Amino acid sequence: MSTEKQNSGTIASQLKEKIRNRTANVAVIGLGYVGLPLAVEKAKVGFRVLGVDQNPKRVDMLNRGENYIDDVKDEELKDIVEKGLLTSSTSFDCLTEADLIVICVPTPLTPNFDPDISYIRNVCNEIAPRLRRGHLVTLESTTYPGTTEDVILPILERSGLKVGEDFFLAFSPERVDPGNKRYTTKNTSKVVGGVTPACLDVAVTFYEQTIINVVPVSSPAVAEMTKVFENTYRAINIALVNEIMLLCDRMGLDVWEVIDAAATKPFGIHTFYPGPGVGGHCIPIDPFYLTWRARQFDFHTRFIELAGEINIQATYHVIDVVSRALNKVGKCFNGSKILVLGAAYKKDISDVRESPALKVIDLLKKEFAEVSYHDPYVPVINAIEPYDWAMESVKLTAEELQKYDCVVIVTDHSCLDYEWIVENAKLVVDTRNATKNVKNNREKIVKI
């Protein structure tokens, strides 16, 4: 065996040993919905975690032990900060103290729907000059197949260090489902792809410390493709039920009844539900990473484009349904008072990124309706591009509900009492079948 190979074997073994006995320090870059829960999980099992975020407000809050992410328990965060297991900074200089570097920065789309991987590039430009022998770098941000090896690797190798020998590089997509109480980071299987077999080996050892089932795959590109495929699968299946919803509307059928009946088949069908459109940082965005990448291979992802179109159409359909519902009671949009219930993109969370509720509010405003909203998780909606308005959540009381010509349920938060809402509202448009179990006053409900 060559001395170089022997050395790299020793570096990998030493790092694995440090991981197993928890003397390895973990740096987490990007402390948002993905990075903060991950940092907490690692600290809880005894790793010293060094958080890096460009947002000084978030860093200050964390260093005071204050939480800002729903999925993180306040007392757990406080505890690990007090024990000195999580310290955060806006500076990348702590990377020299780290052994493991996990990247969790955003991967949005540009205004032209192309991948914006500038956050990943910026972070790698900070890591490269601080990279040393024995570092493991893993990327958890969702991205197109090829990013780890085509974008990250060349930047990190500018350090003069060699992957698989001096340092290790892997991609392992985060699959967190915010608000999901049953599947957490720990019991959700984790796919890992390493640039070399040694990279995979070290990365698997790292993830096995906090995750019950780690799934090694043959390359980072397979792991990258797995993640975008999963989200594309969801986007397309939601689009399919949204199309069935549009057709059922035309045919005068209740799509919810059709779906519930179809769901009784014990095989060959997986239930998805229609709604006011898709939101969040994943489903409306990730499939377009694949579309963009596919074009470089002279390939057009027609399903993805079509799903995107139908899911956008679903949001406009809500406006049509509200218009028809108002018309039936002799009202038009202009001057009508409308209460949108729910601003978050899905139930029981506070995330409004890409939320269809924002688009619904905007479209209703453009029709000259007087729009208010209530969301127990979202006290304020700040002016977010492309919208030029900001709003505060109104208090939900019987008198408040009675003020509106129509209440539009856009997010089906579990804590809301739908029986009481329908009882006090004049008219309810329900885009989520949130009123499924409402017994009385059903004549006031119009479902999409």
Ligand SMILES: NC(=O)c1ccc[n+]([C@@H]2O[C@H](COP(=O)([O-])OP(=O)(O)OC[C@H]3O[C@@H](n4cnc5c(N)ncnc54)[C@H](O)[C@@H]3O)[C@@H](O)[C@H]2O)c1
């Ligand atoms: N939110 C989800 O449900 C979810 C689930 C799975 C995967 N993902 C993926 O994980 C990635 C992160 O998403 P998120 O929802 O956690 O985003 P987020 O916006 O909640 O958090 C990202 C954090 O990164 C910080 N940041 C941005 N640029 C930085 C830089 N140059 N240096 C240091 N910090 C920087 C931001 O200040 C922010 O705190 C994305 O690729 C996303 O697609 C998200």
